[in-house]
Amino acid sequence: xxxxxxxxxxxxxxxxxxxxxxxxxxxxxxxxxxxxxxxxxxxxxxxxxxxxxxxxxxxxxxxxxxxxxxxxxxxxxxxxxxxxxxxxxxxxxxxxxxxxxxxxxxxxxxxxxxxxxxxxxxxxxxxxxxxxxxxxxxxxxxxxxxxxxxxxxxxxxxxxxxxxxxxxxxxxxxxxxxxxxxxxxxxxxxxxxxxxxxxxxxxxxxxxxxxxxxxxxxxxxxxxxxxxxxxxxxxxxxxxxxxxxxxxxxxxxxxxxxxxxx
Numbered sequence: 001x002x003x004x005x006x007x008x009x010x011x012x013x014x015x016x017x018x019x020x021x022x023x024x025x026x027x028x029x030x031x032x033x034x035x036x037x038x039x040x041x042x043x044x045x046x047x048x049x050x051x052x053x054x055x056x057x058x059x060x061x062x063x064x065x066x067x068x069x070x071x072x073x074x075x076x077x078x079x080x081x082x083x084x085x086x087x088x089x090x091x092x093x094x095x096x097x098x099x100x101x102x103x104x105x106x107x108x109x110x111x112x113x114x115x116x117x118x119x120x121x122x123x124x125x126x127x128x129x130x131x132x133x134x135x136x137x138x139x140x141x142x143x144x145x146x147x148x149x150x151x152x153x154x155x156x157x158x159x160x161x162x163x164x165x166x167x168x169x170x171x172x173x174x175x176x177x178x179x180x181x182x183x184x185x186x187x188x189x190x191x192x193x194x195x196x197x198x199x200x201x202x203x204x205x206x207x208x209x210x211x212x213x214x215x216x217x218x219x220x221x222x223x224x225x226x227x228x229x230x231x232x233x234x235x236x237x238x239x240x241x242x243x244x245x246x247x248x249x250x251x252x253x254x255x256x257x258x259x260x261x262x
Contacts, residue, residue, distance in 0.1 A: 004031040005230055006178035010169070013182035015048040016190065017161045018082045024233035047079035051162065054078075059170040064133070066126035069150065072166050076159045084157035091155060093119040101154045105198045115201035117154035125153060133171050141217055143172035143181055148200045148213055182221075185229055189219040 008028035012020060022030070022040040027049065029038040036046035054075035062068035074088025091099035101117040104110070118125070129149045136142040150164035165181070174180045184190045196216035203209040221229065 002028075002234065004028050005234070006180055007031060009185075009226075009230055009233070010180040010182055011049055011052045013180075013185070014052045014162055014165055015045065016183055017165075018048055018079075020045050020048050024230070028234075044079070044081075048082065050078045051076045051083065051159070052166075055162070055166045056169075056175070059166050060175060064167070064170045065130055066123045068170060069126050069130075069155070069163065069167050070123075072170075073156045073159055073163045076162070083159055086157060087159075089157060090121045090123065091117075091119075091157060092121070099157060103154070103198075103201055105202055113202060115152075115198075117152075121153060121155040126150075126155065129153070130171075138172070140172065140181065141213070143168045144217055144220075145213055146171045147181075148197060148209070148216065151197060152201050179223075182226075184219055184221055186221075189221070192219045 005024070005028055008024045008031055011027050011031075012022065012024050014020070015022075022045045026039055027045075030036055030046075030049065036042045036049070039045040039049070054077075055072045058071035058075045059068055062071045070088045070090070073084065076083040076087050085098075091101065093100040100119065102111075103115040103117065105113050105115055129146060132149075133142055133146050136145075147161075147164045147168040150167055151161045154160050156163060165183070169175070169181050172181060184193050193216050196212050196219070199212035199215060200209055203212050
C-alpha cells in the first residue's frame, strides 16, 4: 500500500462525522509533506487530522483499556468547535447539567424516539465494553460492536463517535496491518450505517442492539471495495459543481441547496 494511503482513508472516515471536507488524496498529500495547506479546508480539516493522529498515538500508548479509551478522547484538543470542553472527562450530569446528553433520532427534531444517554458514566462502564470484546471471538463484527456501544454510551462531552472509531481499531489491532476499520465511503451507505447506529441507540434489549448492528455491518465495504476505493483515490480529481455549466443541477437533498426544482 502506498505510504500514508490507508491512514489518509482512515482520517477521512474519522472526519466524516464532523464535516471533514478533504479527499483521501488531499489528506495523503498533507501527511506525506507535513503540510496542512494541501487540505481542502486547512483550518477545520487540519484540526480534525491532528485529533486523529493524536488519538491514534494515545491508543497505541495505552492499549485497549479504560485508560486507552479515555486517553483517546483526552487528545481531542485541537478544535474548539468539535472537541469537548473537558477532554477525557467522563460525564456526570447529576452534578454538571452540561454533561446531560439527549440524541434526537427523528428528522422532525422532536423528542419522540429520542435516546437519553446515561446520566452518569463511570470507568466501570468502559471496563464492561472492553471485557465483553476481550471475551468475544474478536471478529470484525465484535470490533464494530465496540464502536456502537461506546457511541451509545456517550461517555464524553463530545467526540464520542470519533473516540469509538479509534477504540474499535485499537481493539481489532489494525495499526500494523493498516487494514483500518472505516465507515462506508459511499454517501448512501454512510447514511444507512448512521441510521443503523440510531437504531442501536434506540434499542432496549441486547437482541435489538444485535439486529441494529447487523444493519450497520451489512453496508460496510468489502476488502475488494476498499482496495478499489484506495487505488481509485490516487487518480481522483475533484470536479467543481459550478463547472457543469451545460447541465441543469438538481440536488436530491433540497436542504443543501437553494434549487427549488423537483
